[in-house]
Amino acid sequence: MRRWILALAAMTLLAVACAEEAPSADGGSPSSSAEENQTAAECTDEYKADLFAPDILTIATGNPAYEPWYGGKSEAGSEWKSGDFTGDPHSGEGYESAFAYALAEEMGFSADQVNWLAVTFNKSFAPGPKDFDFAMQQISILPKREKAVDFSAGYFDVNQALIANEGSPAIGVTTLAGLKDLKLGAPIGTTSLQVIEELVQPTQEAAAYDDLDLALKDLKNGQLDGVVVDFPTAFYGYADVVVGQFPDLGGEQEQFGLAFETDSSLVECANIAIEAMRDDGRLDDLKSEWLEVDTSVPVFS
Amino acid sequence: MTEAIRIEGLHKSFGDLEVLRGLNLQVDDHEVVCLIGASGSGKSTLLRCIDLLEPVDAGRIWIEGDEVTAAGVDPNAVRRRIGIVFQAFNLFPHMTVMRNVTLAQEKALDRSSAEARAKATELLTRFGLSDKADDYPDRLSGGQQQRVAIARALALDPDVMLLDEVTSALDPVLVAEVLDAIRELAGAGMTMVIATHEMGFARDVAHRVAFLEDGRILEQGAPEQMFTGPREAATRTFLDRIIAAGRM
Amino acid sequence: MSEPEVFSPMGTPGLDPRFPRGDRRSKILGGGSARTTWVAVLSTVVFFTVAGLLIVRSTGWPEVRQSFFDAEEFRYAFPEIVQKFGWNVFIFCVAEVLVLALALLIAVLRSLPGPVFAPLRILAAGYTDIFRGVPTILVIAMFGFGMPALQLKGLPNSDLVWAILSLTLVYSAYVAEVYRAGIESIHPSQVAAARSLGLTRGQALRHVVLPQAVRRVIPPLLNDFIGLQKDSALIAFLGFTEALQRARIIQANDFNFTPYVALALIYLCITIPQTRLVDWLIARERTKRQGGAEL
Numbered sequence: 113m114r115r116w117i118l119a120l121a122a123m124t125l126l127a128v129a130c131a132e133e134a135p136s137a138d139g140g141s142p143s144s145s146a147e148e149n150q151t152a153a154e155c156t157d158e159y160k161a162d163l164f165a166p167d168i169l170t171i172a173t174g175n176p177a178y179e180p181w182y183g184g185k186s187e188a189g190s191e192w193k194s195g196d197f198t199g200d201p202h203s204g205e206g207y208e209s210a211f212a213y214a215l216a217e218e219m220g221f222s223a224d225q226v227n228w229l230a231v232t233f234n235k236s237f238a239p240g241p242k243d244f245d246f247a248m249q250q251i252s253i254l255p256k257r258e259k260a261v262d263f264s265a266g267y268f269d270v271n272q273a274l275i276a277n278e279g280s281p282a283i284g285v286t287t288l289a290g291l292k293d294l295k296l297g298a299p300i301g302t303t304s305l306q307v308i309e310e311l312v313q314p315t316q317e318a319a320a321y322d323d324l325d326l327a328l329k330d331l332k333n334g335q336l337d338g339v340v341v342d343f344p345t346a347f348y349g350y351a352d353v354v355v356g357q358f359p360d361l362g363g364e365q366e367q368f369g370l371a372f373e374t375d376s377s378l379v380e381c382a383n384i385a386i387e388a389m390r391d392d393g394r395l396d397d398l399k400s401e402w403l404e405v406d407t408s409v410p411v412f413s
Numbered sequence: 414m415t416e417a418i419r420i421e422g423l424h425k426s427f428g429d430l431e432v433l434r435g436l437n438l439q440v441d442d443h444e445v446v447c448l449i450g451a452s453g454s455g456k457s458t459l460l461r462c463i464d465l466l467e468p469v470d471a472g473r474i475w476i477e478g479d480e481v482t483a484a485g486v487d488p489n490a491v492r493r494r495i496g497i498v499f500q501a502f503n504l505f506p507h508m509t510v511m512r513n514v515t516l517a518q519e520k521a522l523d524r525s526s527a528e529a530r531a532k533a534t535e536l537l538t539r540f541g542l543s544d545k546a547d548d549y550p551d552r553l554s555g556g557q558q559q560r561v562a563i564a565r566a567l568a569l570d571p572d573v574m575l576l577d578e579v580t581s582a583l584d585p586v587l588v589a590e591v592l593d594a595i596r597e598l599a600g601a602g603m604t605m606v607i608a609t610h611e612m613g614f615a616r617d618v619a620h621r622v623a624f625l626e627d628g629r630i631l632e633q634g635a636p637e638q639m640f641t642g643p644r645e646a647a648t649r650t651f652l653d654r655i656i657a658a659g660r661m
Numbered sequence: 662m663s664e665p666e667v668f669s670p671m672g673t674p675g676l677d678p679r680f681p682r683g684d685r686r687s688k689i690l691g692g693g694s695a696r697t698t699w700v701a702v703l704s705t706v707v708f709f710t711v712a713g714l715l716i717v718r719s720t721g722w723p724e725v726r727q728s729f730f731d732a733e734e735f736r737y738a739f740p741e742i743v744q745k746f747g748w749n750v751f752i753f754c755v756a757e758v759l760v761l762a763l764a765l766l767i768a769v770l771r772s773l774p775g776p777v778f779a780p781l782r783i784l785a786a787g788y789t790d791i792f793r794g795v796p797t798i799l800v801i802a803m804f805g806f807g808m809p810a811l812q813l814k815g816l817p818n819s820d821l822v823w824a825i826l827s828l829t830l831v832y833s834a835y836v837a838e839v840y841r842a843g844i845e846s847i848h849p850s851q852v853a854a855a856r857s858l859g860l861t862r863g864q865a866l867r868h869v870v871l872p873q874a875v876r877r878v879i880p881p882l883l884n885d886f887i888g889l890q891k892d893s894a895l896i897a898f899l900g901f902t903e904a905l906q907r908a909r910i911i912q913a914n915d916f917n918f919t920p921y922v923a924l925a926l927i928y929l930c931i932t933i934p935q936t937r938l939v940d941w942l943i944a945r946e947r948t949k950r951q952g953g954a955e956l
Contacts (some may be wrong), residue, residue, distance in 0.1 A: 505854070
C-alpha cells in the first residue's frame with residue numbers, strides 16, 4: 113500500500129512540475145535604448161538600477177587567477193595570492209584585468225568603483241540572482257550556454273594550442289591524426305576539452321581537470337602527453353614546448369565573452385563599450401601589451 | 414584400576430576472588446562422581462580447569478596418568494580426550510545437527526568425513542535424534558539440543574566426560590530425557606564428573622557424591638551415606654535447604 | 662459483545678484476531694478501515710500538490726527548471742553518462758572484493774590475543790584510525806597525484822589503479838570495524854564450546870566465529886558497499902572520465918546542471934533496490950532471532 117502512495121505522490125509532483133507555470137516575475141526581453149549613438153556611460157547611467165551594488169561595477173572571476181589574463185602583485189588583504197603563474201585582478205595587469213578597468217572606465221566607473229568577487233566557475237552560470245554584474249573568466253561564447261546566461265559581444269578572439277614537455281611523444285607532430293594515440297588533457301569547461309574530443313578524437317579518453325594546475329601536474333608526472341589550452345596561456349611558459357595550434361571548431365572563430373544574468377539590461381551597455389574599444393583599436397593595444405603570441409606556430413592539419 | 418583424574422592442591426582465583434582453594438580429587442576409571450554445592454562454590458570452575466579452559470594458578474592435574482598441568486603440554490590434545498557439556502548447550506547455530514557433531518571429529522581428530530558421519534549417526538540414533546540430523550539447532554527443543562551437545566562431545570571418544578549442570582537451563586518437562594541419556598552413558602561405563610542440582614538423579618547414578626564448600630571438597634562419599642547421614646554441619650545445612658526447596 | 666470476525670478483508674470494518682489493529686497493510690495507514698485509508702491517500706495527494714504548486718509558482722522556478730530539469734539537455738546527457746557509468750561499476754565491484762578481503766584480515770589481526778601479537782594489533786588499529794580519519798577525497802588526491810609524482814620504478818601510473826587502491830584502503834578501515842563488531846558480538850561461549858572440542862583458536866575462528874559474525878553484519882556491510890558505490894565518483898577529481906566527470910564536462914560546456922540530475926537518477930536506480938534489500942534482511946533477521954527461541 114505504501115508503494116502505491118509513494119507512486120501517487122511522485123506522479124502528482126511530476127504533473128504539477130510539468131504544468132503551466134505562472135509567468136516569471138521578471139520582465140520580458142531587455143528593452144533596447146531608444147537612442148542610437150548612446151555612449152556606454154550614458155547607457156549604464158540609464159540602467160544603473162540593474163547594478164548589483166549601487167554605483168559599483170562588480171565583476172566575478174576565478175581564484176586562482178592565471179597569467180597572462182591576470183598578473184601583478186596581490187594587494188594587501190586581497191583574496192587573490194599572486195605567484196609565478198597567478199596574479200591579482202585588482203592590479204590592472206594582465207589582459208583581462210586591464211580590459212576590465214578599461215571597460216569600466218568606458219562605462220562611467222572610476223577604478224575605485226570596480227569590485228572583484230571570487231567565484232567558482234559554476235557560480236558564473238548557476239540559476240538564481242547573482243552577487244555580481246557579470247563574470248569574466250576566459251568564458252567562451254557557445255550557443256548552448258545562451259540559455260543560462262546572456263553573453264556580451266566577444267572581447268577576444270581565441271584559438272587553442274597544445275603544450276607539452278621535453279620528451280613527450282607529442283613534440284614534432286603536425287597533424288590531428290598524429291595526435292590520436294596520445295593521452296591529452298584540458299581543464300573542464302573550456303573549449304580546449306571540446307577541441308580534443310571533436311577535432312582529435314583520441315583513442316584514449318581525454319582527461320578533464322578541475323583546474324589548469326592539476327592538468328599541468330599530470331603533464332609533469334608524465335601521465336599526460338600534452339595539455340590543450342588557449343593560445344595566450346600556451347605561450348606563458350606553463351610547459352616547455354608549444355607543439356601547435358588547432359583550427360577553429362565548427363569553422364567559427366571562438367570568442368571570449370562576458371557572462372551576464374539572463375535579461376540583464378547592462379549587456380547593451382557593455383556591448384557599446386566593447387564595440388567602441390574594438391573600433392578605436394584599444395582591444396588590439398591590450399592584446400599586444402599583455403599577450404605574447406607567436407603566430408608562426410603551425411596549425412594542425 | 415587406573416585413576417582417570419587426579420587433582421592435587423588446585424588453586425584458582427579470578428582477580429581478588431579465590432574460588433578454588435587447594436582442592437583435591439581422584440576419580441577412577443568408569444567411576445561417576447557427582448559434585449554438589451551452592452552456586453559459587455566452584456563446581457563450574459573446577460570442571461573448566463580440568464578441561465584446561467581456565468589456566469590454573471597452582472596445583473596439578475593428571476588425566477589417565479598424564480600430567481596435563483606440566484609445561485609444554487598441548488592443551489588442544491588434552492581437550493580432545495575430555496568431553497565437556499555446558500549448561501547453555503552452546504551448539505553452533507549456523508550448522509546442522511549433523512555438522513555440529515562431525516566438525517570437531519574432522520578438524521581436531523582428522524577423521525574422514527565418512528567416518529565422522531558414521532560416528533555421528535550412531536550417537537544421534539543412540540540418543541533418539543537421528544531424524545533431526547539435518548535440522549538446525551533452533552528447530553530443536555532444549556532437551557534435544559542438550560542431547561546433541563552430549564553427542565557432540567562423545568563423538569571425540571573422550572576418556573572422561575564432564576557435565577556442568579546440564580539440566581539447569583531446561584524446562585522441567587525436558588529434564589528427564591537428558592537425565593536418561595546420561596544414565597545410559599553411566600551404565601555403559603563412561604568415567605564422568607557431573608555437577609548437578611538434581612539430587613534424586615545424583616543418588617541414582619553416582620558412585621560417589623562430593624560436596625564443595627569454600628573452594629574445597631568438604632565431604633564426599635557414597636550417595637546413600639551423603640544424603641541420609643552427612644558428617645559435616647555445612648553439608649547438612651546445604652541438604653536441608655535443598656529439601657526445603659522441594660528438590661529432593 | 663459480538664464475536665470477532667475470523668477474517669476481514671481490507672475495507673470492511675471489523676477485527677481479525679490475528680491482526681489486532683486491522684489488516685496488516687492498512688496498519689501503516691493508521692487504522693483498519695476503508696475510510697482511514699482514503700483519508701491517508703487524500704491527505705497525501707493534497708500535501709504534495711500544495712508543496713508542488715508552491716515550488717512551481719515561486720519566482721525563481723523557471724530559471725531553476727531550465728538549469729536543472731531541461732528535457733533536451735537530459736536527452737543529450739543521459740546516454741553519455743550511462744555509458745561512462747560502466748567505469749564506476751567496474752571500480753566499485755573490484756574495490757568491494759578487495760575491501761571484503763583486506764578488512765577481514767585487519768579485523769582478525771586486531772582481535773589476535775596475547776602479548777606477542779601486540780605490534781600487529783597496534784598496526785591494525787593505527788591503520789583503521791588513519792583511513793577513517795582522513796576525508797576520502799584527500800586520500801584519492803594524495804595517492805592519485807602524489808604516487809605518480811614519486812616516479813618510483815614499477816609503480817603503476819594509472820588513475821584507475823590508484824583510485825581503486827585508495828577506495829580499498831579507506832573502505833577497508835570502515836568494514837574492518839564492522840567485522841570486528843560482528844566478531845565481538847559472538848558470545849564467548851561459542852569459542853569455549855569450540856575449544857572444549859579440541860579445536861585450535863584458528864579453527865574456532867574460521868569455522869565457528871567468522872561464519873556467524875559475517876552473517877550478522879551483512880546489513881552494515883551492504884550499507885558500506887552503497888557508500889563505496891557513491892564514492893567511486895571521486896575518481897573524477899583525478900581527471901578520469903567516469904560518469905561524474907562526464908556529467909561535469911557537459912555541465913561546464915553547456916552551462917547547465919541537468920547532467921547532475923541525470924547522474925543522480927542513475928545512482929538512485931541502483932542504490933534504492935539495495936537499501937530495500939538491506940531493510941528486508943534486517944527485518945528477516947529480527948523475526949528469525951525471535952522465532953528461534955526456546956520451545
